Amino acid sequence: MKQRAIADEDKQARRDSLLAAARSLYLEDTRQLPAVSRIAEAAGLAKGTVYLYFQTKEEIFTALLDQEFSALLDRLTEHFLTASGTPWERVNLFLEFYAKYLQEHPEFLRLAAMANSVLEQNLAQDHVYNFKLQLAQRLERTGNALESALSVLETGSGARLMVRTYALTLGLWQLLDYPDAMREVMMRPALRLLAPDFATELTSALKQFWRGVLADQ
Amino acid sequence: MKQRAIADEDKQARRDSLLAAARSLYLEDTRQLPAVSRIAEAAGLAKGTVYLYFQTKEEIFTALLDQEFSALLDRLTEHFLTASGTPWERVNLFLEFYAKYLQEHPEFLRLAAMANSVLEQNLAQDHVYNFKLQLAQRLERTGNALESALSVLETGSGARLMVRTYALTLGLWQLLDYPDAMREVMMRPALRLLAPDFATELTSALKQFWRGVLADQ
Amino acid sequence: MKQRAIADEDKQARRDSLLAAARSLYLEDTRQLPAVSRIAEAAGLAKGTVYLYFQTKEEIFTALLDQEFSALLDRLTEHFLTASGTPWERVNLFLEFYAKYLQEHPEFLRLAAMANSVLEQNLAQDHVYNFKLQLAQRLERTGNALESALSVLETGSGARLMVRTYALTLGLWQLLDYPDAMREVMMRPALRLLAPDFATELTSALKQFWRGVLADQ
Amino acid sequence: MKQRAIADEDKQARRDSLLAAARSLYLEDTRQLPAVSRIAEAAGLAKGTVYLYFQTKEEIFTALLDQEFSALLDRLTEHFLTASGTPWERVNLFLEFYAKYLQEHPEFLRLAAMANSVLEQNLAQDHVYNFKLQLAQRLERTGNALESALSVLETGSGARLMVRTYALTLGLWQLLDYPDAMREVMMRPALRLLAPDFATELTSALKQFWRGVLADQ
DNA sequence: TATGAATGAGGTTTCATTCAT
DNA sequence: TATGAATGAAACCTCATTCAT
Structure with a gap:
């Protein structure tokens, strides 16, 4: 014992x-x-x-995901605080940094993809609340840093942009991810649309999105 | 029967x-x-x-999701084929139509959110492949209709825009969804960021994204 | 159809x-x-x-076993009717013939081993009765031929000797049989007792038994 | 408990x-x-x-059969160790003891009849091996006691005689056993051959076999 | 606090048998 | 007679969770 x-x-x-x-x-x-x-x-x-x-198995992995979110958003905040260049240059630097980080932490998106469908399912309301609260607060903080980094943003819009950026990331991941065992079969031309390299596709999609963001301002 | x-x-x-x-x-x-x-x-x-x-329970729900995808993308294709107005007007009409459809079919995104994490897990590779193939083909078709509707798009880019649009949708939904039982607690100001009305937020985010798309061309 | x-x-x-x-x-x-x-x-x-x-699956295989019994006992009857030599020589010839036949028809004993435990289990009483009746009649017939072949036997004892001979055969088979996949493991010295060559062991055991039979007379 | x-x-x-x-x-x-x-x-x-x-249902019943074998062979070993009289007297005492034991434990032979055809079928090779090993070891032990009891046996032949004795028992039982419900129908003269009292027939058959054994020495 | 035996729900699978067509 | 869809029983299996020790 x-x-x-x-x-x-x-x-x-x-x-x-x-x-x-x-x-x-x-x-x-x-x-x-x-x-x-x-x-x-x-x-x-x-x-x-x-x-x-x-209390439950899901609580373990939610705690884990919480750690991962914390690490990612801390890194991003830090990144924003030291950014320089024109807004578009800063966006590009951010996206590169972001895509690289995700590529180096493949467990993050896989775990995140379970958050809604698996983890929150068997979790006390309490814990879901706390998890979401933590996430919201971290996103706010990172959003604020983003606003500082990109002076063109409206006050208060940084966190929402973080949400949307992350949403696009998460959704793309789920559409493009596939088990290793299917690598070969995913190469067939008919599946080209759903099998591009994730990091490349992510960067491309996010650039498109951020073009819209900057056009907004 | x-x-x-x-x-x-x-x-x-x-x-x-x-x-x-x-x-x-x-x-x-x-x-x-x-x-x-x-x-x-x-x-x-x-x-x-x-x-x-x-063959498995997951196959049932994958088939269900397949039906749902088919219905949605058929409706969108149809919508694109009858669109009129300036490109931006057409995008706005499309997004309204899309958001309304999703609101009227709440099961769709919930099920879709499980596709990657739950459904594909206990599914023969064969079935995953077929599911992905169907989805890819439908997205291509809808993408083509989209290209016709928005003459400004590069040839071949329609399907990818559909993928990204759907990805943003799916990701947003997972971030903003919460169980009915949590409605009250989600109203607290600290959670404002993660509790906006989904349809509103979706429309707003997609408009931002499409602004980028049109800016690209 | x-x-x-x-x-x-x-x-x-x-x-x-x-x-x-x-x-x-x-x-x-x-x-x-x-x-x-x-x-x-x-x-x-x-x-x-x-x-x-x-009527049932078991009935199929009982019918099959019935065919096999018929073939075996017909061959033995035939063999006895043409036997010659001293009683002991005739016994030896019979046992050789018998062991050879069984070796050439490996399905017989495997099926026979299921008769009691599997086949008769899910069979209408009627069919069990008919099966046993057929078997008894064939054994009687072969037993009579055996008595003719070995003049030293008491009248009426031939069929019982057939029963006992077959019983020893069937029991030995069940003790000594093992799946092909276990061949290697059965070679270990600790299992020597249960892994001799079936035909050799059968012949040896039956000779011992028949020594007792002839001693009886 | x-x-x-x-x-x-x-x-x-x-x-x-x-x-x-x-x-x-x-x-x-x-x-x-x-x-x-x-x-x-x-x-x-x-x-x-x-x-x-x-691990499986069959393992339960194999374990049960193992217990039954253990009990039987322990009793026989014990019996041999206290035997007295001429070899033939000892054999007779042993056979009486043996037949009585089997009569008092009707489950034993029924279960044993399934060992080869039902139990070993859905059993890991490992378990089949262990079962056979146990059985072999117990038979060796009992065989040794038998050799002591019957000083006329060749060294090392006791266990094989146990195997043959048991084989004859098992085979006879399978030929002569019938469901209770068939008692009446089994009384018909045509089935006399397959319906004698098991204990009587067993004793008679084994005596015949052992006559051969002693004749061998 | 720590343990791990016990629980029990439910997915998966197979297949002999039945029965509407 | 012929078909094969439907049944239903049970084995098999896994595992999160509970709870007596």
């Missing part, structure tokens, strides 16, 4: 180790959430113990 | 009645796919019979 | 073609009875049609 | 209680294996729990 985590910091550490185990297992196969028993095992704990730290 | 579906048309009718039962049950609670046994029961058939028509 | 079998001889022919199909499929994998649908398919008929000729 | 079987001995007890439930249900109707759900119910457990202790 594992040593009991009694102090708050011990509990937090145990929670973190469960999240780390979950992330690690999820990365092995991002097509499905790993079983709780495997997460427990990977963390060196018993299955029941997981439920002392998370 | 015949007791035994022997003619091909009877079989198709039976298949459709299973899809109708599945749709009806799904609408009762769009947060999860209904059990196969309930679908069978709702269609007045034995569980085993369902598996004569569909 | 197949031509209807109306004349009795047509019906018998159809029944025989089903038996032939069943035998052929059974030989492909003697570890389990083939599905009725496969038998029907192999005979070029529909599944339901099989049930016009046999 | 504890509510949760945590200690190894509790687990063994639970496993045994499942086996007891299986045996009890099997005795109600030895023509077929009871459903797993009924076994679970009879043991006061959920169906899923059964699968914590056994």
Whole structure:
């Protein structure tokens, strides 16, 4: 039996180790959430113990997604704060940075794609609320940085642009993603439309969108 | 309905009645796919019979989604073919029509949001392929109609614009959707960003995107 | 649709073609009875049609086993009627002939091993009775031939000796038989006892038994 | 019985209680294996729990048969170790003891008759191997005791004699067994050959066989 | 707090048998 | 007679969650 985590910091550490185990297992196969028993095992704990730290399995992955969102939006905020050049140059730099980040963190969009359909499904309202609140606040913050970076934006519109940018990203991902095993079959000409390189297509689509944004102002 | 579906048309009718039962049950609670046994029961058939028509539960809902896509894209194609006015007027009419359609078919986006994360998971590669192929072909067709409607588009770009339009729609929906039970809590100011009226926000975002598209040409 | 079998001889022919199909499929994998649908398919008929000729699946294979018994016992009877030499020589010749026959008809004992545990289980009493009756009559006949061949036997004991000989055969088969896939593992020394060559062990065991029989007289 | 079987001995007890439930249900109707759900119910457990202790239904009954074999062969070993008299007297005592035991445990041979045809069919090779290994080892042990009891046997021949004795038993049982419902019909003279009292016929046949064995030495 | 046995729902699968056509 | 769609029972299986220890 594992040593009991009694102090708050011990509990937090145990929670973190469960999240780390979950992330690690999820990365092995991002097509499905790993079983709780495997997460427990990977963390060196018993299955029941997981439920002392998370109320449901989905809560684990929502917490994970929350971490990922936090990391991404922090990076973007930071990026915006150091941007320079004309608005369009800044947009281009941002989109490059963004696409590169997503490419380096393939787990993010896969997990995010489950947020609405899988994760929020078996989650207490409370947790859905908290998750959305965190996300909204982070988007606001990043939106503000975006506004500073692109002085042409109307006050208050930055966060909404972040929402739309992310929405387009998420939707494109879901349309264009396919399992590795289908790589070959996706090469057929008839599927050209749904099989372009994600990063390329994303950048192209977002540029088109941002052209509209800047035209708005 | 015949007791035994022997003619091909009877079989198709039976298949459709299973899809109708599945749709009806799904609408009762769009947060999860209904059990196969309930679908069978709702269609007045034995569980085993369902598996004569569909290999897995996911196949049922993929077929349903396929129907929904078909209906939507047929309507859009039709709409494009009768459009008139300046390009921007035509875009506005299209977006209004589109947003209205989605509002009247709330099951569509909920189901579509599962396509990547839930439905394709337990589906033979074959079926995923066929589903994607159908979708691609329909998008091509609608894209062509779009090109005719908006003479300013480059040849071949219509389908890609459809993909991006749909992607933005799907992503926005996932970010803005929440269970009915959370309506009250979503009204809090801190969540304003993630709780606007979907149709309004969708129209606004798509207009912004299409502004970019037209600016491109 | 197949031509209807109306004349009795047509019906018998159809029944025989089903038996032939069943035998052929059974030989492909003697570890389990083939599905009725496969038998029907192999005979070029529909599944339901099989049930016009046999009441249950087991009835098919009982009929098959009946054929096999008939063939075996006819051969043995014939063999006994032409035997010569001392009683012990005749026994040895018989056992050699018998073991060789079984080796050349591996389906027989596999099917026979199912008679009690599988076939009779789902069979109308009527059919079990008829099957047993046929078997008993054939054993009597062969037993009589055996008595003629071995003049030393008491009148009436031939059939019982046939029963016992067959019982020892059947039991040995079940103890020593194993799936092909286990061949390698059965070679381990610890399993030597249950993995000798069946024909060799059968001959040895039956000689021992028949030594007792002749000692009795 | 504890509510949760945590200690190894509790687990063994639970496993045994499942086996007891299986045996009890099997005795109600030895023509077929009871459903797993009924076994679970009879043991006061959920169906899923059964699968914590056994991987398949067949494994349950193989384990049961293993127990039965163990009990029988232990009793025989014990019997041999206390035998006295001339070899032939010892054989007679053994056969009486053996026939009586089988008569008192009617489930044994019914279950044993399924070993080859039903039980091993849906069993992992591993389990078949283990079952055979156990059986072989027990037969060796009993065979050794038999050699001690009958000093006239060649060293190493005891286990093989046990195999043959058991084979004759199993085969005879399958030929002579019939469902209770057929008792009346089996009385008809034409079936005399296949309807003698099993215990009597077994003893007679085995005596004949053992006469041959002793003649061999 | 920690454990892991127990639960139980439900998806998947197979197939002998029935029965409307 | 012939068909094959429909049935329904059960095995098989997985796994999130609960709860006695």
